[in-house]
Amino acid sequence: MDWNQMWKEQPTVMNMLKQSIEKDRLAHAYIFEGMRGAGKKHTAWLVAQSLFCPWQQEAAPCGSCSECMRIEHGNHPDIIVVEPEGASIKKAQVENLQKELTYKGMETAFKIYIVNDADRMTASAANSLLKFLEEPESPILALLLTENVHFMLDTILSRAQKISFAPPSTDTRTRIYQEQGVSEAAASLLARLPDETARGYNEEGTDWIVQGRALVIQLVEEVHSRPHQMLLTLQEKWLTHFKDREELDIGLDLLLFWYRDLLTVKYGQQDLAYPDQKEVMEKQGQRMPETDIANTLQLILDAKRRLRANVNAQLLMEHLLLRLQEGS
Template identity: 45%
Template sequence: MNTWEEYEKVQPTVLKMLKNSIMKDRLAHAYLFEGMRGTGKKEVSLLLAKSLFCTQPLGSYIPCNSCHNCKRIDNGNHPDLHMIEPDGLSIKKQQIQDLQEEFSKKGVESKRKVYIIVHADRMTANAANSLLKFLEEPSSETTAILLTEQVQQILPTILSRCQIVTFKPLSSDILIQKLVENGVNEKKAPVIAQLTNNLDEGLNLSHDEWFAQAQKIVLKLYEAMRKGSLEALVSLQGDWFFHFKEKNQVDQGLDLLLLILKDLLYIQLGKGHRVVHLEESQRLEQLALQTSVIRLANQMSAVLDAKRKLHANMNPQLLMEQLVLELQEGSSFV
């Protein structure tokens, strides 16, 4: 996905703003693209660069993707486009100084120059201060694009000199489509799309044997809880504690349990089309007959509370034992 039309579907507000700015010749001298990883910040920054350098634009703003300039940007070797990325864990002062020195020269092929700073939040204090001086003396032919997932880590003085553009997380429908286009089974994609907004992370999950096994263990635990507290505790000891060892793994296990409860709730409410466990739909239909909307709502609330306790550093093993017992209190299960 690298065309204007494709990103217009994914980030319509961002693309509309950039389109209007280009058409009215009102581009800001500095932009800060902020948002979650995988929302297209880097891709759109390169798309904007293409719009500025393209020699055969479609209309006045859509890059052709086939001219010499567009191809050089794709290959990372356009002489008037410079990209700065962290050197190790941070972006250092010397990198910004080298950029300033480069931009003190005339453009190789035109007056215009563009620079993109990836992970701008990782600039050292000295690098950030050097960039600030650069931003304070903008050239009408220079466009700066800063990318970050941690906007709160950017100096307020830098923020004040940039037009902030927020990239929204990918919608589940779009992510499902992209996952399927990249070879993920269409019955597995909906679950993955509920757990991440990031295509790369989604693809990694689709090939992760640990994740595939985790889904089976979570469903097995739910079924064991229906049979009684002893069965559930045996399932915890035999499967869960062995598989979900790290805090982030327990958190993901709770998310998977929550998705099962949500699917059962959708079936109870007559909204089966919203079920994401497509491979287990018949099994869930049977389980849904043996519970109620109120019970499911209470159980979902208990799982969300367990997630909060986990993030507050409660012992994961004790947390899961308490959760299993809480889910069975009163008439939680038939």
């Protein structure tokens, strides 16, 4: 992703960085925080290109000189990247980073280090980095990237400038999941789930989402066309698939997305969580006024709130389906 593309995705972030680069007022350390897919890594590399590119104009790197190309391919000797080893970033990794940064830059006097998933530093690693953030020994720029800024030490947060990235568009998130091999059906749903919910889905997890998706389609059809069947489906399929409160909350989200799609189709828009069900929704939408759909959405949101209040899951779902059926 080049400078102009990133500007379209994150105009506020890019404008802030552009002004700092042009005025030579970059802080010595930044925390880039935001959801996966927001462009934090792309932006970190673009900042590095901007600082090393001899042909940059208005902070935008040329993208084609030898400096830009080496940075793009991860081959610049004065840029160091730290990634988690296994589940965490360990103290030894930070100590190795500090050692590397004590050496003069191979080609410039300036060095950049990028820490991906900075929230995954162990306590000892974070404390080692803290001392280095306070007293850098040479011209150094630190870029700490995280999806979970609330897991980072307050002392580190206080010594770096935080830049918050806007959430990526649903289309962008869907594309990211598809690039990871997730099916279109699962990707369009995962893209709409909270990041902390969707992050851990491996192949088995996406199969679970796809099965849950099929249950939503079946249950909605029964609510509106075969109400005598819906409580049996709830008992035999829904409650055995969405087993605990956390899973049931996701099931209610999937149900919520269906009725949001109904409104979306009514308004003639295309951004659907269930894109392959558009024709079904058009027919269903013809039978449901907008006010009824809005009431249905409110009923589902109320059910999500009651679920968090430890209401019996089966009774909650039975009550919800009966209310949905009354409004169909």
